[in-house]
Amino acid sequence: MRSDDGVMALVEEFAAARARGEEPDVREYLERAGDHAGEFGSMVSAIISATPPPAPSAEALASAHALLASEPPLLALRHRRGLTVDELADHLVGELGIAPAGRPRLRALYQRLEAGLVDAAGIAARLRSALATAFDVAEGEIVAPPAAGRGVVFARGPEGWEGALDDLPVDALPGPPSAEVDDLFGLPA
Amino acid sequence: MRPAPTTDETGDDDATLLERGRHGELLARHLGDVRTHVAIRLWRRHHDEYLDEIVQRAVERLVRELRAGKRYGVPYGVVVRKVSEWAVKDWIAEYTQARARDGGDLDISGGAAPTAPDAFGEVEVTVAFEETLARLSPDDREAARLAWIEGMPPAAIARRLGCTRNAVDQRLHRIRVHLRKALLP
Numbered sequence: 043m044r045s046d047d048g049v050m051a052l053v054e055e056f057a058a059a060r061a062r063g064e065e066p067d068v069r070e071y072l073e074r075a076g077d078h079a080g081e082f083g084s085m086v087s088a089i090i091s092a093t094p095p096p097a098p099s100a101e102a103l104a105s106a107h108a109l110l111a112s113e114p115p116l117l118a119l120r121h122r123r124g125l126t127v128d129e130l131a132d133h134l135v136g137e138l139g140i141a142p143a144g145r146p147r148l149r150a151l152y153q154r155l156e157a158g159l160v161d162a163a164g165i166a167a168r169l170r171s172a173l174a175t176a177f178d179v180a181e182g183e184i185v186a187p188p189a190a191g192r193g194v195v196f197a198r199g200p201e202g203w204e205g206a207l208d209d210l211p212v213d214a215l216p217g218p219p220s221a222e223v224d225d226l227f228g229l230p231a
Numbered sequence: 232m233r234p235a236p237t238t239d240e241t242g243d244d245d246a247t248l249l250e251r252g253r254h255g256e257l258l259a260r261h262l263g264d265v266r267t268h269v270a271i272r273l274w275r276r277h278h279d280e281y282l283d284e285i286v287q288r289a290v291e292r293l294v295r296e297l298r299a300g301k302r303y304g305v306p307y308g309v310v311v312r313k314v315s316e317w318a319v320k321d322w323i324a325e326y327t328q329a330r331a332r333d334g335g336d337l338d339i340s341g342g343a344a345p346t347a348p349d350a351f352g353e354v355e356v357t358v359a360f361e362e363t364l365a366r367l368s369p370d371d372r373e374a375a376r377l378a379w380i381e382g383m384p385p386a387a388i389a390r391r392l393g394c395t396r397n398a399v400d401q402r403l404h405r406i407r408v409h410l411r412k413a414l415l416p
């Protein structure tokens with residue numbers, strides 16, 4: 043990025059993409075701005091604070107409503123896509139290249155994530171990406187309930203949810219140990 | 232690109248949504264901007280591994296405040312920006328304390344130290360974008376609105392305004408000069 047006008051053009055490009063609902067990743071633009079990243083960032087912050095955001099997607103709206111209602115946003119997204127936990131687990135296993143033996147553990151950990159028993163902030167980027175693909179949302183829309191210890195843990199869900207959780211004692215997960223799966227969910231080694 | 236919006240077809244603005252208690256729509260509109268603000272504040276300070284955690288904290292705070300019925304004296308876009316910035320600052324403070332408590336053993340995976348000078352800390356934006364637009368000529372203001380708020384490319388703006396592409400380019404250049412002067416010290 044060589045000129046001030048170039049920075050402004052980049053800011054304009056970002057603002058236009060945001061206005062069109064394309065959800066541009068500002069990090070790519072910061073990279074392109076090079077030595078002018080500071081100026082670029084300041085202007086983008088100012089402009090998006092002062093201009094109307096694009097209309098949200100139905101998925102973002104479902105997620106936001108769930109958050110405000112103290113319900114699991116991931117559950118809302120999953121239901122919106124009409125996916126069962128088993129179907130989602132199949133998708134994640136395929137998308138992430140997990141060995142079949144790791145599926146039960148992945149499925150159980152996903153349920154814990156959905157219920158707020160696993161901190162969504164600590165999940166691996168590739169799991170976040172796979173969930174975004176499954177739910178057809180931007181990665182930034184994969185928000186989840188506060189994890190245990192930092193806030194409310196959800197204790198309700200769809201039919202059968204509580205029973206499924208009861209089958210998963212805190213200190214034991216189904217299936218063989220899998221560092222690969224645990225790493226996806228940010229569990230300590 | 233995400234599918235065409237299916238909500239918010241009323242075109243209500245943030246203030247209306249807040250006033251009418253349509254908090255879900257309000258929050259949903261700004262989820263992407265939270266991530267943008269946090270990513271900007273984190274740029275060149277940490278690697279991406281902390282972005283999602285901090286975004287989540289910012290969203291949690293926005294949710295708490297909406298649930299509590301908090302009212303604001305500034306536009307909600309400014310609230311989103313400040314909450315996002317505070318989430319970054321709070322995280323850095325916690326990180327720094329934890330690092331000191333644990334004897335500096337925490338790994339930040341090659342990122343710059345959290346206590347490094349904030350690349351954006353000294354830049355204060357003193358003139359609002361809308362105020363800058365208000366000072367433009369009516370034609371330039373309309374071009375700016377179409378480009379920056381409606382997201383139209385220059386060729387579409389030219390068709391809309393009934394002028395040449397070159398004229399639009401010239402207008403956008405003038406607007407950029409105004410904005411740069413207004414938004415940066």
